[in-house]
Amino acid sequence: MFSEWVMIVIYWSDSLSSIIPLSNLTNMKRPQIPLLVSACLVGEAVRYDGKVLPHSGIAELPSQGYELFAICPEVAGGLPVPRAAAEICTVGDGSSCCCVRNSLGEDVTAQFNKGAAAALVLATAKCVTTAILKEGSPSCGSGEVYDGSFSSRRVAGRGITTRLLQAHGIRVLSEQALDKL
Numbered sequence: 271m272f273s274e275w276v277m278i279v280i281y282w283s284d285s286l287s288s289i290i291p292l293s294n295l296t297n298m299k300r301p302q303i304p305l306l307v308s309a310c311l312v313g314e315a316v317r318y319d320g321k322v323l324p325h326s327g328i329a330e331l332p333s334q335g336y337e338l339f340a341i342c343p344e345v346a347g348g349l350p351v352p353r354a355a356a357e358i359c360t361v362g363d364g365s366s367c368c369c370v371r372n373s374l375g376e377d378v379t380a381q382f383n384k385g386a387a388a389a390l391v392l393a394t395a396k397c398v399t400t401a402i403l404k405e406g407s408p409s410c411g412s413g414e415v416y417d418g419s420f421s422s423r424r425v426a427g428r429g430i431t432t433r434l435l436q437a438h439g440i441r442v443l444s445e446q447a448l449d450k451l
């Protein structure tokens with residue numbers, strides 16, 4: 271019985287190698303899982319302060335079978351780099367968003383909404399089901415955002431892009447939760 275199995279395996283591997291050369295089998299790319307990521311996490315100079323702060327864990331994801339699609343919703347929405355810091359103006363318990371204002375008092379809600387829509391378009395085009403977005407950002411935060419007082423206080427809440435992606439069934443994780451991938 272054992273020798274029959276050995277013969278079957280040898281026969282199968284010979285047949286396969288005649289269809290697909292073995293060298294091609296070892297070179298074949300595994301299907302990659304598409305992920306949307308905040309562009310600042312991959313080292314793009316898109317932050318409001320112009321700083322470049324890549325995340326080492328994100329940089330390793332392509333070698334772990336993920337294909338990254340980076341977008342900065344705020345830049346996609348038309349805001350420059352650098353730009354005035356912005357915070358979500360919340361009402362009540364912070365679960366509903368009324369607007370986004372920057373530290374100059376300007377209403378930038380339209381740019382944030384436009385950027386969120388661009389992120390959704392990219393995610394949909396690339397069949398993304400999970401996004402890794404920067405925690406704390408008024409666009410990308412998924413657990414916390416700044417409280418709207420420009421006093422460095424964080425509260426539980428979600429950014430504008432995160433809300434839109436989640437409303438369309440896309441899972442959003444922060445860069446601090448890569449173990450949940």
Ligand code: SF4
Nearest residue numbers: 308309310342404407
């Ligand atoms: S957190 Fe989001 S909106 Fe802010 S710089 Fe990074 S990608 Fe852009």
